[in-house]
Amino acid sequence: MVKGKMVMTCLWILPILLPMIRQILNQLSKAEYYLEEIKHMLEIG
Known part of the structure; x- marks a missing residue:
């Protein structure tokens, strides 16, 4: 049951977390x- x-709860939270993770x-x-x-600028300079 637990x-x-x-x-x-995971299924409910997942759609909220996915955009955050993507961001x-x-x-x-x-x-x-x-x-x-x-790095490239430092190498050139």
């Missing part, structure tokens, strides 16, 4: 891109 309740991943990939750009 396990079923947990599954239902976080998006931010991370952007940060990575900027770091690469900075």
Whole structure:
């Protein structure tokens, strides 16, 4: 019974968390891109 309740809660929370996770991943990939750009600028300079 408790396990079923947990599954239902997960299914309810998942649609809320997915966009947040996607946004976080998006931010991370952007940060990575900027770091690469900075590295290239430092190498040239």
